[in-house]
Amino acid sequence: MALRTLPRICGLLLVVVLLGSLVASAQTGIDPAKVIDLTYSFGPDTIYWPNAEPFRWEKDAWGPDAQGRWYAAAHYSGSEHGGTHLDSPVHFSQGKQTVDEIPVGRLVAPVVVIDIAAKCAQQPDYLMTPEDIARWEKAHGRIPQRSVVLVRTGWGKFWPEKKRYLGTDVKGDVANLHFPGISAEAARVFASRGIHGIGIDTASIDFGQSKDFASHRVLAEANVYGLENVANADKLPLTGATLIAMPMKIAGGSGAPARIVALLP
Numbered sequence: 001m002a003l004r005t006l007p008r009i010c011g012l013l014l015v016v017v018l019l020g021s022l023v024a025s026a027q028t029g030i031d032p033a034k035v036i037d038l039t040y041s042f043g044p045d046t047i048y049w050p051n052a053e054p055f056r057w058e059k060d061a062w063g064p065d066a067q068g069r070w071y072a073a074a075h076y077s078g079s080e081h082g083g084t085h086l087d088s089p090v091h092f093s094q095g096k097q098t099v100d101e102i103p104v105g106r107l108v109a110p111v112v113v114i115d116i117a118a119k120c121a122q123q124p125d126y127l128m129t130p131e132d133i134a135r136w137e138k139a140h141g142r143i144p145q146r147s148v149v150l151v152r153t154g155w156g157k158f159w160p161e162k163k164r165y166l167g168t169d170v171k172g173d174v175a176n177l178h179f180p181g182i183s184a185e186a187a188r189v190f191a192s193r194g195i196h197g198i199g200i201d202t203a204s205i206d207f208g209q210s211k212d213f214a215s216h217r218v219l220a221e222a223n224v225y226g227l228e229n230v231a232n233a234d235k236l237p238l239t240g241a242t243l244i245a246m247p248m249k250i251a252g253g254s255g256a257p258a259r260i261v262a263l264l265p
Contacts, residue, residue: 030263038199038243038260039084040231045160047203047229048082051172055082080255086197086247087205087226091254092216096223099253106196106225110147111243111262112140113236117154120180124167126153127183127207133190140239145194148243152233153180156201159231167208181207184214191222197245199227199260227260240265 040046046055055078062072081087089096114136120126128151133143143149158164167178179202182190187205190198198205198219205226206215219226227245242263247256 034264036232036235036241036262036264038230038232038236038262039258040159040229042076042078042083042257046078046083047160047162047165048079049203050166050168050170050174050177052079052082054078078257080250080253080257081228083257084229084231084260085227085255086245086258087216087220087228087255088253089220089223089225091220091226092213093220093223096220097225099247099250099256102225102247106146107245107247109196109243110144110239111150111199111236111241112136112143112147113150113152113233113238113241115152115238116180117152120153120155124178124180125207125209126180128181128186129183130185130189133186136238143190143193143195147195148197148199148227148245149190149193149195150199150227150230150233150236150243151182151201152236153201154234155179156231156233159229166203177203177208179203179208181205181210182215184218187215187218191218191224195224197225197227199230199233199243199245201230201233202228204228227258230260236262237264 042055043057048054055076057074057076059074065071086099088099088102090098114132116126116128116132137143155165163169165179168176181202182200182205205219205228206213216226243260245258245260247258250256
């Protein structure tokens with residue numbers, strides 16, 4: 001067996017183990033208290049990038065038909081990148097995976113949480129550093145390969161107050177965005193760990209004042225997907241949970257709205 005095939009086999013085995021655990025849980029009943037919804041509802045208050053098309057939902061039919069039978073249907077639209085969503089690698093790296101090309105096995109994975117909320121509370125434009133990662137790994141061990149990292153900044157407490165969450169509530173105003181993110185140096189560390197994805201409880205992996213989206217580019221080049229506007233990050237343990245991220249499977253998509261949940265240990 002060629003050594004280069006071992007990581008792929010190990011990844012498949014991990015998915016089999018995780019899915020087997022989910023099946024076993026389904027057969028015995030999943031404890032609702034151990035299922036955490038990490039997704040914000042999509043509606044009129046959903047936060048989008050200031051220059052992006054917001055979420056729109058309109059009723060086509062909503063009531064009894066001519067025979068008095070109930071019927072409801074509606075249509076929706078919006079940008080790929082808004083609300084709780086997934087960034088596919090092609091978003092910032094040409095030729096990398098689109099939404100529909102991400103193997104489903106990469107969307108179900110162990111999740112580790114790195115909490116930098118205390119630093120972000122003191123500095124809204126705080127950038128996670130490699131030292132933040134090193135401190136976490138000293139306490140909890142090396143970030144596992146084929147896992148998802150969730151960066152907890154504490155910014156979820158501001159949702160859905162757009163001005164506090166983004167730093168501005170003016171349509172089209174991208175100059176006055178203020179929220180924490182991940183430095184390019186920290187992104188390089190994450191990429192070197194062989195993770196599947198990275199999530200954050202802000203509007204972007206890069207901080208609000210970023211002009212080049214360097215962290216996006218580093219991670220996308222490594223085919224690491226992003227999860228942004230993640231809800232309820234404060235309800236997860238630092239280790240031990242399993243994350244399931246199911247984006248809308250848009251063919252060729254650079255991103256997509258996603259339903260993200262976590263199963264507690």
